[in-house]
């Protein structure tokens with residue numbers, strides 16, 4: 547099995563391989579192999595996933611439940627072990643993202659992914675046995691981003707080079723002016739040029755914002 551073949555399997559469920567790395571001695575609890583990070587395959591993810599059964603049964607957290615069902619089934623098919631960024635035990639997805647070589651700390655201190663941009667939404671990961679051949683890591687997109695709009699896009703100055711002021715963000719989202727973030731997603735994410743090539747529909751952004759700002 548190659549990473550390309552695994553990506554083809556994942557794409558059938560509208561998932562994309564967002565990175566992978568070989569585990570090592572510091573991952574004793576996981577075991578040795580290749581850890582593959584999965585996230586939405588865009589465009590079209592939201593249209594696909596909201597037609598799945600989890601979105602029609604009126605039970606909370608449909609996206610996490612769909613991710614769990616789908617990635618568990620994919621892991622079984624690959625002879626691997628699934629892991630998730632929700633529930634317990636808590637898994638170090640940010641560390642895993644950095645180790646994949648496809649995500650970095652952005653100037654606004656959030657993770658930025660080479661194709662998904664800011665607020666990358668990992669839906670799960672699968673550890674498969676063996677060391678798969680992996681492509682070389684891409685360059686960090688921020689190095690060629692001349693204007694760095696992520697540093698100035700937040701209307702509440704809640705997300706800047708100084709980091710993420712969560713109380714200031716939540717306070718702004720309560721205001722009339724915060725409605726655009728609630729319905730279209732974080733202005734900082736939308737300002738990053740990568741958002742143009744990895745688009746989210748407004749309903750998808752609104753779902754994530756509602757989960758964030760409960």
Ligand code: SF4
Nearest residue numbers: 652688691695696738
């Ligand atoms: S706006 Fe530019 S500098 Fe900021 S995260 Fe996106 S690519 Fe990097």
Ligand code: SF4
Nearest residue numbers: 700705715727732733
């Ligand atoms: S959601 Fe809106 S207020 Fe919060 S960090 Fe993003 S742009 Fe700023």
